[in-house]
Amino acid sequence: MGKLFICDHPMIQHKLTFIRDKNTNTKDFRELIDEVATFMAYEITRDLPLQTVKVETPVAVTDAKIVSGRMIGLVPILRAGLGMVDGILKMIPSAKVGHIGLARDHETLKPKEYYINLPTDAQERLLIVVDPMLATGGSAIAAIQSLKERGCEHIKLMCVIAAPEGVKAVQEAHPDVDIYIAALDQCLNEKGYIVPGLGDAGDRIFGTN
Numbered sequence: 001m002g003k004l005f006i007c008d009h010p011m012i013q014h015k016l017t018f019i020r021d022k023n024t025n026t027k028d029f030r031e032l033i034d035e036v037a038t039f040m041a042y043e044i045t046r047d048l049p050l051q052t053v054k055v056e057t058p059v060a061v062t063d064a065k066i067v068s069g070r071m072i073g074l075v076p077i078l079r080a081g082l083g084m085v086d087g088i089l090k091m092i093p094s095a096k097v098g099h100i101g102l103a104r105d106h107e108t109l110k111p112k113e114y115y116i117n118l119p120t121d122a123q124e125r126l127l128i129v130v131d132p133m134l135a136t137g138g139s140a141i142a143a144i145q146s147l148k149e150r151g152c153e154h155i156k157l158m159c160v161i162a163a164p165e166g167v168k169a170v171q172e173a174h175p176d177v178d179i180y181i182a183a184l185d186q187c188l189n190e191k192g193y194i195v196p197g198l199g200d201a202g203d204r205i206f207g208t209n
Protein backbone atom coordinates (compact mmCIF):
# COMPACT_ATOMS: atom_id res chain seq x y z
CA MET A 1 0.00 0.00 0.00
CA GLY A 2 1.36 3.44 -0.93
CA LYS A 3 2.01 5.73 2.02
CA LEU A 4 0.05 8.94 2.58
CA PHE A 5 2.10 11.94 3.73
CA ILE A 6 0.21 14.99 4.97
CA CYS A 7 2.49 18.02 4.69
CA ASP A 8 0.99 20.09 7.49
CA HIS A 9 3.79 22.62 8.05
CA PRO A 10 2.29 25.73 9.72
CA MET A 11 3.17 27.89 6.70
CA ILE A 12 1.35 25.48 4.39
CA GLN A 13 -1.74 25.49 6.63
CA HIS A 14 -1.67 29.29 6.76
CA LYS A 15 -1.47 29.65 2.99
CA LEU A 16 -4.14 26.99 2.49
CA THR A 17 -6.64 29.10 4.42
CA PHE A 18 -6.29 31.92 1.87
CA ILE A 19 -6.32 29.42 -1.02
CA ARG A 20 -9.67 28.10 0.21
CA ASP A 21 -11.18 31.59 0.65
CA LYS A 22 -13.58 32.27 -2.24
CA ASN A 23 -12.68 35.98 -2.05
CA THR A 24 -9.01 35.36 -2.92
CA ASN A 25 -8.40 36.77 -6.40
CA THR A 26 -6.74 34.96 -9.31
CA LYS A 27 -3.35 36.62 -8.86
CA ASP A 28 -3.15 35.80 -5.15
CA PHE A 29 -4.54 32.30 -5.66
CA ARG A 30 -1.90 31.55 -8.28
CA GLU A 31 0.89 32.87 -6.06
CA LEU A 32 -0.31 30.89 -3.05
CA ILE A 33 -0.51 27.61 -5.00
CA ASP A 34 3.02 28.29 -6.25
CA GLU A 35 4.27 28.88 -2.69
CA VAL A 36 2.58 25.78 -1.26
CA ALA A 37 4.08 23.72 -4.09
CA THR A 38 7.57 24.93 -3.08
CA PHE A 39 7.01 23.84 0.53
CA MET A 40 5.65 20.48 -0.63
CA ALA A 41 8.66 19.95 -2.89
CA TYR A 42 10.80 20.26 0.23
CA GLU A 43 8.83 17.43 1.86
CA ILE A 44 8.67 15.15 -1.19
CA THR A 45 12.46 15.29 -1.62
CA ARG A 46 13.14 14.51 2.05
CA ASP A 47 13.98 10.85 1.37
CA LEU A 48 16.26 11.38 -1.65
CA PRO A 49 19.42 9.29 -1.34
CA LEU A 50 22.74 11.02 -0.72
CA GLN A 51 26.30 10.08 -1.56
CA THR A 52 29.51 11.29 0.01
CA VAL A 53 32.00 13.28 -2.04
CA LYS A 54 35.16 15.21 -1.20
CA VAL A 55 34.96 18.98 -1.30
CA GLU A 56 37.83 21.42 -0.89
CA THR A 57 36.82 24.43 1.16
CA PRO A 58 39.20 27.42 1.45
CA VAL A 59 40.31 25.80 4.73
CA ALA A 60 40.37 22.00 4.31
CA VAL A 61 39.31 19.00 2.30
CA THR A 62 36.22 17.39 3.81
CA ASP A 63 33.56 14.78 3.14
CA ALA A 64 30.26 16.28 2.07
CA LYS A 65 26.93 15.05 0.71
CA ILE A 66 25.33 15.40 -2.68
CA VAL A 67 21.98 14.06 -3.87
CA SER A 68 22.43 10.83 -5.79
CA GLY A 69 20.13 8.32 -7.44
CA ARG A 70 17.41 8.98 -9.94
CA MET A 71 16.95 12.33 -11.61
CA ILE A 72 13.51 13.83 -11.15
CA GLY A 73 10.72 14.51 -13.65
CA LEU A 74 7.59 16.52 -12.94
CA VAL A 75 4.38 15.56 -14.68
CA PRO A 76 1.64 18.15 -14.13
CA ILE A 77 -1.89 17.11 -15.03
CA LEU A 78 -3.25 19.89 -17.26
CA ARG A 79 -4.53 22.33 -16.63
CA ALA A 80 -4.45 22.87 -12.90
CA GLY A 81 -1.20 20.97 -12.29
CA LEU A 82 0.62 23.66 -14.27
CA GLY A 83 0.06 26.03 -11.36
CA MET A 84 2.42 23.98 -9.17
CA VAL A 85 5.32 23.50 -11.60
CA ASP A 86 7.27 26.74 -11.09
CA GLY A 87 6.98 26.43 -7.31
CA ILE A 88 8.46 22.92 -7.38
CA LEU A 89 11.20 23.94 -9.82
CA LYS A 90 12.38 26.54 -7.32
CA MET A 91 13.33 23.60 -5.07
CA ILE A 92 14.32 21.10 -7.81
CA PRO A 93 15.60 23.36 -10.63
CA SER A 94 17.10 20.59 -12.76
CA ALA A 95 13.90 18.53 -12.98
CA LYS A 96 12.55 17.89 -16.47
CA VAL A 97 8.86 18.48 -17.07
CA GLY A 98 6.40 16.29 -18.98
CA HIS A 99 2.70 17.01 -19.43
CA ILE A 100 -0.49 14.97 -19.36
CA GLY A 101 -3.71 16.63 -20.47
CA LEU A 102 -6.80 15.21 -18.76
CA ALA A 103 -10.23 16.74 -18.45
CA ARG A 104 -12.92 15.41 -16.18
CA ASP A 105 -16.32 15.03 -17.85
CA HIS A 106 -18.66 17.09 -15.66
CA GLU A 107 -21.48 14.49 -15.97
CA THR A 108 -19.66 11.17 -15.62
CA LEU A 109 -16.66 12.54 -13.65
CA LYS A 110 -14.47 10.27 -15.85
CA PRO A 111 -11.19 11.77 -17.09
CA LYS A 112 -10.36 11.90 -20.82
CA GLU A 113 -6.71 12.11 -21.90
CA TYR A 114 -6.17 14.73 -24.64
CA TYR A 115 -2.40 15.22 -24.53
CA ILE A 116 0.78 13.55 -23.35
CA ASN A 117 4.41 14.56 -23.80
CA LEU A 118 7.17 13.14 -21.60
CA PRO A 119 10.94 13.64 -21.37
CA THR A 120 12.70 11.01 -23.53
CA ASP A 121 14.37 9.54 -20.43
CA ALA A 122 11.17 9.52 -18.32
CA GLN A 123 11.57 5.79 -17.63
CA GLU A 124 14.86 6.42 -15.82
CA ARG A 125 13.50 9.21 -13.63
CA LEU A 126 11.55 9.48 -10.41
CA LEU A 127 8.34 11.05 -11.73
CA ILE A 128 6.25 13.33 -9.54
CA VAL A 129 2.68 13.60 -10.85
CA VAL A 130 1.33 16.99 -9.82
CA ASP A 131 -2.26 18.21 -9.48
CA PRO A 132 -3.79 20.52 -6.85
CA MET A 133 -6.91 18.35 -6.48
CA LEU A 134 -7.39 14.63 -5.77
CA ALA A 135 -11.17 14.23 -5.81
CA THR A 136 -12.53 10.86 -7.06
CA GLY A 137 -8.95 9.94 -7.96
CA GLY A 138 -9.94 9.19 -11.55
CA SER A 139 -7.54 11.74 -13.09
CA ALA A 140 -4.53 10.75 -10.96
CA ILE A 141 -5.19 7.04 -11.54
CA ALA A 142 -5.42 7.57 -15.32
CA ALA A 143 -2.27 9.73 -15.38
CA ILE A 144 -0.25 7.16 -13.42
CA GLN A 145 -1.62 4.36 -15.62
CA SER A 146 -0.55 6.27 -18.72
CA LEU A 147 2.98 6.66 -17.33
CA LYS A 148 3.18 2.96 -16.44
CA GLU A 149 2.03 1.98 -19.95
CA ARG A 150 5.06 3.94 -21.23
CA GLY A 151 7.44 1.99 -19.01
CA CYS A 152 7.71 4.43 -16.07
CA GLU A 153 7.98 2.63 -12.74
CA HIS A 154 9.10 5.17 -10.13
CA ILE A 155 6.20 7.49 -9.44
CA LYS A 156 5.00 9.75 -6.60
CA LEU A 157 1.81 11.82 -6.51
CA MET A 158 1.64 15.39 -5.12
CA CYS A 159 -1.72 17.11 -4.59
CA VAL A 160 -2.65 20.09 -2.44
CA ILE A 161 -6.12 18.96 -1.29
CA ALA A 162 -7.43 15.39 -1.31
CA ALA A 163 -10.74 13.73 -0.54
CA PRO A 164 -10.59 10.43 1.37
CA GLU A 165 -12.33 8.76 -1.60
CA GLY A 166 -9.53 9.81 -3.96
CA VAL A 167 -6.73 8.70 -1.64
CA LYS A 168 -8.36 5.27 -1.23
CA ALA A 169 -8.91 4.87 -4.97
CA VAL A 170 -5.29 5.74 -5.84
CA GLN A 171 -3.93 3.48 -3.10
CA GLU A 172 -6.02 0.59 -4.44
CA ALA A 173 -5.22 1.19 -8.13
CA HIS A 174 -1.51 1.99 -7.66
CA PRO A 175 -0.29 0.58 -4.33
CA ASP A 176 3.33 1.33 -5.28
CA VAL A 177 2.74 5.11 -5.42
CA ASP A 178 3.24 7.29 -2.33
CA ILE A 179 0.88 10.27 -2.06
CA TYR A 180 1.83 13.71 -0.68
CA ILE A 181 -0.95 16.14 0.19
CA ALA A 182 -1.30 19.34 2.22
CA ALA A 183 -4.81 18.60 3.50
CA LEU A 184 -7.20 15.66 3.71
CA ASP A 185 -10.71 17.09 3.44
CA GLN A 186 -14.08 15.68 4.48
CA CYS A 187 -15.74 14.20 1.39
CA LEU A 188 -16.97 14.79 -2.16
CA ASN A 189 -20.28 16.46 -2.91
CA GLU A 190 -22.81 15.22 -5.50
CA LYS A 191 -20.94 17.10 -8.26
CA GLY A 192 -17.62 15.48 -7.40
CA TYR A 193 -16.20 18.63 -5.75
CA ILE A 194 -14.08 18.30 -2.63
CA VAL A 195 -15.79 19.58 0.55
CA PRO A 196 -14.78 22.09 1.84
CA GLY A 197 -12.05 22.17 -0.86
CA LEU A 198 -11.32 25.31 -2.84
CA GLY A 199 -13.71 25.03 -5.80
CA ASP A 200 -12.41 24.37 -9.31
CA ALA A 201 -8.63 24.64 -9.13
CA GLY A 202 -8.10 25.14 -12.88
CA ASP A 203 -10.67 27.92 -13.04
CA ARG A 204 -9.23 29.67 -9.99
CA ILE A 205 -5.64 29.49 -11.30
CA PHE A 206 -6.45 30.65 -14.82
CA GLY A 207 -9.37 32.97 -14.09
CA THR A 208 -11.89 30.97 -16.14
CA ASN A 209 -15.19 29.52 -14.98
Ligand SMILES: O=P(O)(O)OC[C@H]1O[C@H](OP(=O)(O)OP(=O)(O)O)[C@H](O)[C@@H]1O
Pocket residue numbers: 077078079080081102103104105109111131132133134135136137138139140166192200201202203
Ligand atom coordinates in the same frame (compact mmCIF):
# COMPACT_ATOMS: atom_id res chain seq x y z
O1 LIG B 1 -9.87 13.21 -8.88
P1 LIG B 1 -10.79 13.62 -9.99
O2 LIG B 1 -12.22 13.32 -9.68
O3 LIG B 1 -10.36 13.07 -11.31
O4 LIG B 1 -10.75 15.22 -10.06
C1 LIG B 1 -9.58 15.93 -10.01
C2 LIG B 1 -9.28 16.57 -11.33
O5 LIG B 1 -10.25 17.57 -11.63
C3 LIG B 1 -9.58 18.80 -11.92
O6 LIG B 1 -9.26 18.92 -13.24
P2 LIG B 1 -10.36 19.27 -14.38
O7 LIG B 1 -10.89 18.01 -15.00
O8 LIG B 1 -11.35 20.23 -13.83
O9 LIG B 1 -9.47 19.93 -15.51
P3 LIG B 1 -8.78 21.38 -15.53
O10 LIG B 1 -7.54 21.27 -14.67
O11 LIG B 1 -8.47 21.59 -16.97
O12 LIG B 1 -9.75 22.38 -14.97
C4 LIG B 1 -8.33 18.70 -11.07
O13 LIG B 1 -7.33 19.60 -11.46
C5 LIG B 1 -7.94 17.25 -11.26
O14 LIG B 1 -7.19 17.00 -12.43
Ligand SMILES: O=c1cc[nH]c(=O)[nH]1
Pocket residue numbers: 080133135192193194195197198199200201202
Ligand atom coordinates in the same frame (compact mmCIF):
# COMPACT_ATOMS: atom_id res chain seq x y z
O1 LIG C 1 -13.12 20.07 -5.85
C1 LIG C 1 -12.62 19.81 -6.97
C2 LIG C 1 -12.73 18.54 -7.55
C3 LIG C 1 -12.13 18.31 -8.76
N1 LIG C 1 -11.50 19.32 -9.37
C4 LIG C 1 -11.39 20.55 -8.84
O2 LIG C 1 -10.78 21.45 -9.43
N2 LIG C 1 -11.97 20.77 -7.64
Ligand SMILES: [Mg+2]
Pocket residue numbers: 080200201202203
Ligand atom coordinates in the same frame (compact mmCIF):
# COMPACT_ATOMS: atom_id res chain seq x y z
MG1 LIG D 1 -11.06 22.19 -13.57
